Amino acid sequence: MIVALRALGVGDLATAVPALRALRAAYPDRELALAAPAWLGPLVELVGGVDRLLPTAGLHRLERPQAVVEVAVNLHGRGPDSHRLLAGVGPGRLLAFASPDARHLDGPAWDDDEHEVARWCRLLSAYGIAADPTDLDLRRPAPSNLPTGVTVLHPGSKVPAKRWPPERYAALARILTVQGHRVVLTGSGRERETVVRVAAEAGLPPDAVFAGRTDIAGLAALVADARLVVSGDTGVAHLATGYRTASVVLFGPVPPTRWGPPLERRRHRVLWAGPGAWPDWDGVGSHPTMAALGLDQVLVAVDEVERAVRADRAVAA
Structure with a gap:
């Protein structure tokens, strides 16, 4: 058995897709x-190639599998805690970044500024396993009764600093609706109160x-x-990348060079105000790099990705 650890969220799983597929190809009979x-089980199914989910919270x-673990792969972090967790399943070999504290020295060095997709591909490459960082496409979900062709606005994030101000999402929703978009708002159950408020301010119906x-x-x-996704740097943005759905992703304070969509995908635009020096931020609410992104910038980016989609369709026709 091969065991890979990625006990995180939606975006984290999506950025590990190339590495997981590389492991599948490297160990086809294991x-x-x-x-x-x-709770990520349904998304794991859309990644494909994974035979079993070992439910793990953080x-x-x-839990140690009954089968012998030949190789354990740390796609979670730099250690030492994640290394030690995997060591507990008794693997014959551990593939992980070097961590003196975990007494694991044969892996490559960690790079804080590396893009998350490239990081895990480089880890496997150091152990002789080729991984394609562009292999990000997800399987199509089963048919559902959910609406299609909608414009998805996702105001939330589990990290408050990464949230664009709700009133700007409301303003964006109003303008896009006038332009002919069918706007819907997504979020977690904990974010529902904020999302309902955005919908009310935007004049959207409850079923949006x-x-x-x-x-x-x-x-x-x-x-x-x-039709389109507009969100902060969160899991929904990575789903848009995986489905090649046009997207505008608002970054701050983490730069898009670490978590942004691949530059070669023309249907995605990232907006970032840059690192700067933000001495007036009190640590509450949206980070100044998010607050610095204006509605007009987002509308320009929306127009750009929509034109890219139309161009792609024209070529395909």
Whole structure:
């Protein structure tokens, strides 16, 4: 058995897709298990190639499989805690970044500024396993009764600093609706109150609010068949990349060079105000790099990706 650890969220799993597929190709006759949160199960199915999900919440506990673990792969972090967690399943070999604290020295050095997709591909490459960082496409979800062709606005993020101000999402929703978009709003159950407020301010009907109404499979289905996605640097943006859905992603304070969509995908635009020096931020609410992004900038980016989609369709026709 091969066990890979990625006990994080939606975007984290999406950025590990090339590495997981590389492991599948490298060990075609071995069972590939992924240690990840149970609620990500439907998305793991859309990645493909993973034989078993080992439900794992954070780094608290990883149940040792009954099968012999030949290779354990740390796609979670730099260690030492994640290294030690994997060591607990008794692998014959550990593939991981070097961590003196975990007494693991044969892996490559960690690079804080590396893009998240490239990081895990480089890790595997150091152990002789080729990985293609552009292999990000996700499987199509099963048909559903969710709307298609919608414009998805995702105001939330589990990191408050990464949220664009809600009133700007409301203003954006109003303008896009006038322009002919069918706007829907997504988010987690905990974000529903904010999303409902955005919908009310934007004049959207209650059925435009999907926050708390869809599981991860439903969210993937919405994004896969959407016209456009606008969000911060969060999991929905990575789903848009995986489905080649046109997207505008607002970054701050983490730069897009670490988590942004691939530059070769013309249907995606990133907006970032740059690192700067933001001495007036009190640590509450949206980071100044997010607040610095204006509505007009987002509308220009929306127009750019929509023109790219139209051009692609014209070529295909």
